Amino acid sequence: MSALEKAAAGKVPATVITGFLGAGKTTLIRGLLEKADGRRLALIINEFGDVGIDGDILRACGNPTCTEDDVIELANGCLCCTVADDFVPAIEKLLARPEPPEHIIIETSGLALPKPLVQAFHWPAIKTRVTVDGVIAVVDAAAAAEGRFAPDPAALEAQRDAAGTVDHETPIEEVFEDQLLCADLIVVNKTDLVASGDLARVEDLIRGALSHAVGRDAKLVRASQGAVDPLVLLGVGAAVEDDLANRPSHHDDEDGHDHDDFTSFVVELPPQPDPARLAMTLEQVAGLHGVLRLKGFIDVPGKPMRLLVQGVGTRIQTHYDRLWKPGEERRSRLVVIGETGLDRDAVTRAVVG
Ligand SMILES: Nc1nc2c(ncn2[C@@H]2O[C@H](COP(=O)(O)OP(=O)(O)OP(=O)(O)O)[C@@H](O)[C@H]2O)c(=O)[nH]1
Incomplete structure (x- = not known):
C-alpha cells in the first residue's frame, strides 16, 4: 500500500525524531508545537535515564496545543527495547482518545536506534491504524564539526591489530550513523555555532555516512534552534515501516541490542x-x-x-x-x-x- 493509500485508509501518521544526545530534538519539537496551527499533535517522548526532563520542558512551554494528555513520557531506557510493555500501549492509548491525534510525534532518546522502533509499527495492534510518515534525524553541527562522530585517525592507528585490521566504529559513531541511515530528512542543526566551511565539512561527513544506504536519498536541511517549516517536517509520506530493507543498521545481525556502552x-x-x-x-x-x-x-x-x-x-x-x-x-x-x-x-x- 502506498503512503497515499495509507492516508486514505485513515491511518494516523507518526513522525520519529531521532538524533544523538543534545542534538536539538526537543527544541525542534517545541518549534513544531508553536506552529501546529490548530492541528492535534500528540507526543511520545523517550529518554535515557529514569528522570523525565524533556516532557517537562515541553509542558513548560505553555503551549495550548500541548496539554498534559498530549504528552506521554516513556522514561528509563530505549523505546525499541520496551515495545510491548510501553510503546504499543502508549500508541493505543492515544488512538483510543475521544479525539485521536491527527499526527503523532515520537522523540527517541539520543542513544536509541530508530530502526527497531519503526519495526514496532508491524505489531498487529497498531499496524492497521498508524503509518510512519517519516524519520527525521537531527544533527548537532557543532559537535560534528568538533569531530565527535568521526573516527579519530590517531585512535584508529592505535587500534590496528596484528593482522592490520581495525574495528573503527566507536559506540558513538555507530549510534550516530544508525540514526542517519534510517532517516528521510536530516536537520543539520546549530548552524549558528559553526562557520560555513565547517558546515560544508559536516554535510560531507553526513553524506559519507549515508553512502552506506545505496538507493536512498535522504534530504539535508540546515537549521538553527531546530526551526524548520512544519510542511517540510510533516507529511513526508514515506511509509517507513514498509521500507526498512533500504535502511541498513550496524545492528542488523543482532537480536535486540543492549546499552552496555x-x-x-x-x-x-x-x-x-x-x-x-x-x-x-x-x-x-x-x-x-x-x-x-x-x-x-x-x-x-x-x-x-x-x-x-x-x-x-x-x-x-x-x-x-x-x-x-x-x-x-x-x-x-x-x-x-x-x-x-x-x-x-x-x-x-x-x-x-
Ligand atoms: N546554539 C544553539 N543551541 C541549540 C540549538 N538547538 C538546540 N540548542 C541547545 O542545545 C541543547 C540541547 O537541546 P535539546 O533540544 O534539549 O536536545 P535533545 O536532542 O532533545 O537532547 P536529548 O533529548 O538529551 O538527546 C539545549 O541547551 C538547547 O537550547 C541551536 O540551533 N543552536
Missing part, C-alpha cells in the same frame, strides 16, 4: 545560590570526565523560577524556564549521561562540591 545517573545537589559558578563547575567536570550530556532543574534560593540546566559536551546553558508550582518540591537534580566507565562518584563529588 552508555551509562546515566542522577546527581542530587543542594540549592545553588550562584548559577554562573555552577555552570563553570559543570563545564570543567564535563571536560575532565568526558560527560556527553547533562540536564536538569536547579533550585536557586530566592528565585521564584526554576533554573533549567542544559549541557551538551562542555557547552553549558542555563535559563529560568518556569515558576515553581505551589507545593512543588524545589529539588535540584541533574541527569548525567556518558560512556560506560564514567566515574559516577568522582562526577558527583565534583558537582556537589
